[in-house]
Amino acid sequence: MEWIERLNKAVNYIEENITEELDYAQAARTACCSTYHFQRMFAFMAGVPLSEYIRRRRMTLAAADLQNKGAKVLDIALKYGYASPTAFNRAFQSIHGITPSSAKKEGAVLKSFPPISFQITIKGVEEMNYRIEAKESFRIIGISEPLHKDIEENFSVVPGLWQKAAADGTIGALAKMMNGRPMGLLGVSACHDEDEWRYYLAVSSDMELTGSLEEYHVPAATWAIFTGSGTNRSIQELEQRIVTEWLPGSGYEYADAPDIEVYLNADPDNAQYEVWIPVRQKD
Secondary structure (H helix, E strand, C coil): CHHHHHHHHHHHHHHHCCCCCCCHHHHHHHCCCCHHHHHHHHHHHHCCCHHHHHHHHHHHHHHHHHCCCCCCHHHHHHHCCCCCHHHHHHHHHHHHCCCHHHHCCCCCCCCCCCCCCCCCCCCCCCCCCEEEEEECCEEEEEEEEECCCCHHHHHCHHHHHHHHHHHCCHHHHHHHHCCCCCCCEEEEEECCCCCCCEEEEEEECCCCCCCCCEEEEECCEEEEEEEEEECHHHHHHHHHHHHHHHHHHCCEEECCCCEEEEECCCCCCCEEEEEEEEEEECC
């Protein structure tokens, strides 16, 4: 399928430039989506973050290079983008469990991670409830934090923002200001702008800003809206299923708009939620 072919072309770009400073945006353009959505798709489908996949591939090739007679550790480190021998040593040991110098010895046990290739597999035993809706732009108010361009680094940013908002009463204050749709606490990943990525904890509202609250206007878009219930882990599982099971055969692809999580109740152990994925029909 064309969608999978584009992902594989993006992987080929990475492989062909593995010794260079890789441009995630270029890989994403090859896959015809935003940098943020490319990283999310890759992580869900490969089962490993993009940055970790690149690290594994570089250390696999570095290990092979080190076993060539006469290869110098410093030269190999520089080849794979490590200006510091210490940083290279740390990265190498994290993958292989031994130092680069030990890898040069005969009989050294090393790990190999071959290039990844995406394929369509038949899944979908469990049903997925969704609807497609076109929405006009709407205003949200809340708090936000900047997101890193390497989404692996954001695994602590988002939970930290929610914990802080729960502790200082921001979530309760926002709930009282909610007067628009979608009705619920919103987690909005505004990463369609390549220049600035931000995560908003917010509500849909037309009320005036107070204190440290800020506003953001979610752009008009078409959304695939999936419903679910359970814990925070279950919402992550749903997001993975959307990318790996629904999206490839849906006739849609990612559009340039935020991802949105809508929390419809306040019970963390039995949350009712929606996942909004911006989509456009394939050409």
